[in-house]
Amino acid sequence: EIVMTQSPATLSVSPGDRATLSCRASQSVSSNLAWYQQKPGQAPRLLIYGASTRATGIPARFSGSGSGTEFTLTISSLQSEDFAVYYCQQYNNWPPMYTFGQGTKLEIK
């Protein structure tokens, strides 16, 4: 099983500032990495796939980078609606047991 590790667990950032979230895979997942945003009481929403491609309708302030085992999600200028929990997920292996990281909570500083 590929283990995904996110850091930090909690990130406190002021509105308008930049947030950088990290995700590490226990083995290479190439660029088969997705990021999700989840708000309380809601289903997760796909933000990024292919490590760096924004999903439909996702604002340009969200960007992803990395490949292999190290990945980053950057939110360039935080808006109030961006404070949420973010998960990374690998979808590289077969059988398709696509594991998630434990999440990073992005909170208002």
Add this chain to the structure above:
Amino acid sequence: EVRLVQSGGGLVQPGGSLSLSCAVSGFTVSSNLMTWVRQAPGKGLEWVSVIHGGGTTYYADFVQGRFIISRDNSKNTLYLQMNSLGAEDMAVYYCARAGAGYDYWGQGTLVTVSS
């Protein structure tokens, strides 16, 4: 418009069974990789099971032998039959389409295991 509408769930006693449904519109279930993910209260996302377009199924170790994923092509609906439920299975369960990431999700349904 793509929609995944979940039903089922609710309260079940330990050792009991429950069935979840995920009715899909906007794409064909049998042509896609469809998955179930769960989230225990206050916890992260946990992959549960997946069914391949060809019908092959896979399960997380913690549900293997207890849960069954299936689909009804005529109804374009995904199912999760859950048996021998324990407190550790209490969670919100989501269905989702698996492509490059999970791009479409159901609204989630809460499963509560309690006597």
